[in-house]
Amino acid sequence: MILNIRLKIILLLCFVFTNMLIFALTEINGRQRIKLAINANLQDLQTQFEVINRFHEIDARSIYLSTQSNQKVQEILLQLKDADKKKKDILRVELLNQLKQKYEYLRFRGVYQYHFVMPDNTTFLRMHNPEKYDDYLGEVRYSFYNTNKTHKPTIGFERGKTAHAFRNTYPVFDKDGNYLCALDIGYGSEVIQDHLTQVSHLHTHFLVHKNVLSARIWKRKWLNLDYIQSIENENYLFAITKEHSEAKLKRTNQFLTEAHKKDIKEKMNSGKSFGIYFLQDKESMIVSFVPILNIRDKKVVSYLVSYKPSKFIDSTLLFINIVRSVFLLLLLVLFYFIYENELAIIKERDFSFELERKVEKRTYELGIQKREAEEAHEKIDIRNKELNEALSKVKLLSGIIPICASCKKIRDDDGYWNQVEAYIRDRSMAEFSHGICPECKKKLYPEFCDNEVDEQK
Numbered sequence: 001m002i003l004n005i006r007l008k009i010i011l012l013l014c015f016v017f018t019n020m021l022i023f024a025l026t027e028i029n030g031r032q033r034i035k036l037a038i039n040a041n042l043q044d045l046q047t048q049f050e051v052i053n054r055f056h057e058i059d060a061r062s063i064y065l066s067t068q069s070n071q072k073v074q075e076i077l078l079q080l081k082d083a084d085k086k087k088k089d090i091l092r093v094e095l096l097n098q099l100k101q102k103y104e105y106l107r108f109r110g111v112y113q114y115h116f117v118m119p120d121n122t123t124f125l126r127m128h129n130p131e132k133y134d135d136y137l138g139e140v141r142y143s144f145y146n147t148n149k150t151h152k153p154t155i156g157f158e159r160g161k162t163a164h165a166f167r168n169t170y171p172v173f174d175k176d177g178n179y180l181c182a183l184d185i186g187y188g189s190e191v192i193q194d195h196l197t198q199v200s201h202l203h204t205h206f207l208v209h210k211n212v213l214s215a216r217i218w219k220r221k222w223l224n225l226d227y228i229q230s231i232e233n234e235n236y237l238f239a240i241t242k243e244h245s246e247a248k249l250k251r252t253n254q255f256l257t258e259a260h261k262k263d264i265k266e267k268m269n270s271g272k273s274f275g276i277y278f279l280q281d282k283e284s285m286i287v288s289f290v291p292i293l294n295i296r297d298k299k300v301v302s303y304l305v306s307y308k309p310s311k312f313i314d315s316t317l318l319f320i321n322i323v324r325s326v327f328l329l330l331l332l333v334l335f336y337f338i339y340e341n342e343l344a345i346i347k348e349r350d351f352s353f354e355l356e357r358k359v360e361k362r363t364y365e366l367g368i369q370k371r372e373a374e375e376a377h378e379k380i381d382i383r384n385k386e387l388n389e390a391l392s393k394v395k396l397l398s399g400i401i402p403i404c405a406s407c408k409k410i411r412d413d414d415g416y417w418n419q420v421e422a423y424i425r426d427r428s429m430a431e432f433s434h435g436i437c438p439e440c441k442k443k444l445y446p447e448f449c450d451n452e453v454d455e456q457k
Helices: 002-068 071-078 085-108 142-150 189-198 246-253 258-270 311-393 420-427 438-444 446-456
Strands: 111-117 123-126 154-159 164-173 179-187 203-209 217-219 224-229 236-240 274-280 283-293 300-309
Touching: 002 071, 002 111, 002 164, 002 179, 002 189, 002 274, 002 283, 002 300, 002 311, 071 085, 071 179, 085 111, 085 123, 111 164, 142 154, 142 164, 142 179, 154 283, 154 300, 164 189, 189 203, 189 236, 189 300, 258 274, 258 283, 283 311, 438 446
Parallel strands: none
Antiparallel strands: 111 123, 111 179, 154 164, 164 179, 203 236, 203 300, 217 224, 224 236, 274 283, 283 300
């Protein structure tokens, strides 16, 4: 019974340890495979983003070159140097009319900002908002400040007075190489995210830090953007577009746990690219985060976020569950057979021990009986010896003994007549002592008998 309990405990511990080992190995393997899937998705997002960004940079440079080579634009910009306010207003209208049709075409290419800024960092013409001009941008737009100062291009992500964008700010020169102004060709983040969503089939959106943009509606003539609190990080805002509605945001938020959000916030604070995954409607969803740096201080002010279902992770999780289930079943069967086998061995051993114990007991009893028999034989031998010794001293008289009817002599085998006592003495161990019986005494010695009578009286 004790061995049976010990066997159960040992097998249970081995079973638990083996399952823990299998769980750990499959967990490590699963994490590695999931990490590969996350890294692949993150790399895909980064590559797609870099391709689009590069395309926009090339597109912006071609727009810049075509604008600078436009003779009419050159003539208008050359007149700005010595023009008064009234003259600038006239030139602004001329430039607007000159580029109006071009700008309409550029909007369909994703350009929302076609912006001319004077060397003193004041706005001359916003094609996207021509009614607003002469405002100073030197403090809020590093790209204009840097280009007007160095006469070199300044390219990157930057916030403006009301919004953020991917800026391509170029220096504009006349044909003689004289500096005229800075030209900004900007692409909104929604253009990139729509391209990634519709063309590359990557569900993406931008998270913008609250320091970059306040949560309010920013109206453009062809687009309304509403920024609300993001679900991933309370310090960032989320731009609602046609493809990225608040309803979808709320639905996704149902599956992001507090642990996910804490992990996302910690990794976003590191300023590096990263990815996580979670389950949404029993489907694995990979979320990739690519940081966007500000032009001026190279700090992270925005994140490009991608949500993508992963069949690879689904199959990995399914494979892990199948492996664990199969091993669990196999181990149950294996340990059951081990238990039954060991139990049979224990029973056989117990039976052998019991049989051996009974044999030992019977052997012991037989030994005792043997010793008792030997002792009895010894006693019998002693008794036989004593009897033999006694018999050796006894001579038996048997047969017909011829005796004289008168004198009572006995004739021996040789024909001689012997006294009775002599005959018996010679043929036995008996010895005779002589006395006289009362009858013979009366007959032979009557006088003695009479005296005895008188004395008794």
